[in-house]
Amino acid sequence: EVQLVESGGGLVQPGGSLRLSCAASRFTFRVYWMHWVRQAPGKGLVWVSRISSDGSITGYADSVKGRFTISRDNAKNTLYLQMNSLRAEDTAVYYCARDLNYYFESWGQGTLVTVSS
Amino acid sequence: QSVLTQPPSVSGAPGQRVTMSCTGSSSNIGAGYDVHWYQQLPGTAPKLLIYANNNRPSGVPDRFSGSKSGTSASLVITGLQAEDEADYYCQSYDSSLSAVFGGGTKLTVL
Numbered sequence: 001e002v003q004l005v006e007s008g009g010g011l012v013q014p015g016g017s018l019r020l021s022c023a024a025s026r027f028t029f030r031v032y033w034m035h036w037v038r039q040a041p042g043k044g045l046v047w048v049s050r051i052s053s054d055g056s057i058t059g060y061a062d063s064v065k066g067r068f069t070i071s072r073d074n075a076k077n078t079l080y081l082q083m084n085s086l087r088a089e090d091t092a093v094y095y096c097a098r099d100l101n102y103y104f105e106s107w108g109q110g111t112l113v114t115v116s117s
Numbered sequence: 118q119s120v121l122t123q124p125p126s127v128s129g130a131p132g133q134r135v136t137m138s139c140t141g142s143s144s145n146i147g148a149g150y151d152v153h154w155y156q157q158l159p160g161t162a163p164k165l166l167i168y169a170n171n172n173r174p175s176g177v178p179d180r181f182s183g184s185k186s187g188t189s190a191s192l193v194i195t196g197l198q199a200e201d202e203a204d205y206y207c208q209s210y211d212s213s214l215s216a217v218f219g220g221g222t223k224l225t226v227l
């Protein structure tokens with residue numbers, strides 16, 4: 001069974017930075033596009049970013065463009081999300097998800113990011 | 118404000134049939150992009166429920182079905198069970214190649 005395990009969340013001050021990781025296992029990570037999706041407390045799901053299987057193509061939601069950077073290390077089977085200039089509205093559970101034909105076929109358990117002073 | 122519109126809540130008694138809608142526009146669902154549905158049980162990660170409008174992943178009961186027409190889609194649950202109580206989200210893509218979600222529908226089993 002596909003396994004996705006996020007880590008790196010925590011409490012950070014406004015304007016600060018954080019890097020999330022998503023460790024993938026039990027599937028051939030290097031052939032799949034991957035995404036980050038977030039969910040603010042008590043709110044719905046919001047797509048954040050995507051990356052192609054080889055890392056050459058990336059995309060971002062307007063709300064994070066210029067502040068967040070998605071990347072991956074296929075040798076380590078790991079997906080990353082570098083988050084800079086964090087704002088209170090970035091507070092959310094961040095999920096990594098595996099893409100299969102434009103839908104999110106598998107999800108991690110999520111990691112909570114709290115932006116607060 | 119979500120790109121796709123879902124009713125905030127629906128409810129039904131055990132054994133009943135419920136339908137929840139997902140309304141988009143000509144730049145997403147109406148542009149031909151497929152609609153997918155996710156179930157999120159309380160305190161857990163979302164789980165794929167329906168993909169490509171009307172397909173169920175292995176392990177999803179056939180009580181769950183989906184359809185798409187024009188700029189909208191629907192999820193139907195028949196033979197409602199207590200364990201179906203959850204939040205349900207629809208998802209598609211838009212012309213900017215961004216994934217878009219509905220705001221979610223909370224299903225209450227009475």
